[in-house]
Amino acid sequence: MVCELCGSGKNVTGFEVEGEIVNLCEECKSQIESGDLDENHFQCLNESMWSDKKGVKILTYRLLKKLGRTDLLDMMYLSDEELALAQKEEEEKLDSVGNRLRDGDSVMVIKDLNVKGGGVIKRGTVFKNIRLGDTPGHILAKNIYIKTEFVKKV
Numbered sequence: 001m002v003c004e005l006c007g008s009g010k011n012v013t014g015f016e017v018e019g020e021i022v023n024l025c026e027e028c029k030s031q032i033e034s035g036d037l038d039e040n041h042f043q044c045l046n047e048s049m050w051s052d053k054k055g056v057k058i059l060t061y062r063l064l065k066k067l068g069r070t071d072l073l074d075m076m077y078l079s080d081e082e083l084a085l086a087q088k089e090e091e092e093k094l095d096s097v098g099n100r101l102r103d104g105d106s107v108m109v110i111k112d113l114n115v116k117g118g119g120v121i122k123r124g125t126v127f128k129n130i131r132l133g134d135t136p137g138h139i140l141a142k143n144i145y146i147k148t149e150f151v152k153k154v
Helices: 026-034 041-048 054-067 070-075 080-092
Strands: 013-017 020-024 107-109 138-141 144-147 151-153
Touching (some): 013 026
């Protein structure tokens, strides 16, 4: 059994994506779960984006989106159903690990963040009673908008 993203055979296990099981190696799975993606490792996505498996295509789309690879996203083909499922994650507001965020949750910042107007939010800072707001991909914590990719639900 090999990883359906990078082709590695090291410690391959199943990973659920929208009800389908995708085989992932230890490296891919740990990066996806931590939210700390190494773009060099995920160069393999330009191959996996052509997979016939719905789960692999959805996961590839989400990873390319997180990596900001619009060049590859523009070339990728997904059916209307696959695209809706791939984008569902964005609408639900998920943290860096994939946990669903709700109003009132507490989150921890996973990396130092520079704040417009000066200042830094240090890694490990916990914000309680967050609000989801209307801005896609962001939460509102103490009147500061923070991208959901930089927080982890606690």
